[in-house]
Amino acid sequence: MDVQVNLEKVLKDIPPQVKLVAVSKTKPVEMIQSAYDVGQRDFGENKAQDMAAKYPQLPQDIRWHFIGHLQTNKVKYIVPFVSLIHAADSLKILLEINKQAVKYGRVVDFLLEFHVAREESKFGLNMESAENILQSDAYQKLKNIRLCGVMGMATFTTDTEQIRDEFRHLKSIFDQLKDKYFKHTDSFKEISMGMSGDYLIAIEEGATIVRVGSKIFGARN
């Protein structure tokens, strides 16, 4: 299991304008340091307390991406240092992120998570629920968060055409939001999609950020 060799292999297929988030969830800090030592700076975690525990043990120029479902009571652990929150999917969580961001004097970047998979999931917005958030007075008052784009996950399947359809759907959601609300907002630019099994398809369909874990750090238990 050589993290550096794996990372190099993954990077070879990722064009320079696409950002690789190395998903280090459940993996020890030594493995993260190993990837860091060959230049990787963006890492993803899906548990707030794990991320907060790893943060002080590693170089300070790492950009930490929170990619999991975030619970309101855990927001405070990551807001002081998080670089991008990928999976915001309610006004409630945005209110809490903003509240903590005010406390720490930060503006926290985030993506809205959309449900594009055919699989059932409790998480992720549709267009209507996203627009309800964006158009609400409560949302528009929040000054310490900044929306940078969208995030989604494809169905766990071997049917690559289905995966491709789902990524296309997310890209079309991004395009519609860009056109309707963010034409002149340069920071609304990210489409976070694609994991170890499907990041090449995601890149073909317009991903600007891919989130790759097991292909770099090995399978998780």
Ligand SMILES: *Cc1c(COP(=O)(O)O)cnc(C)c1O
């Ligand atoms: C775990 C995880 C990944 C990475 O998954 P791999 O298949 O190991 O590459 C990407 N995105 C999210 C949201 C995850 O939870």
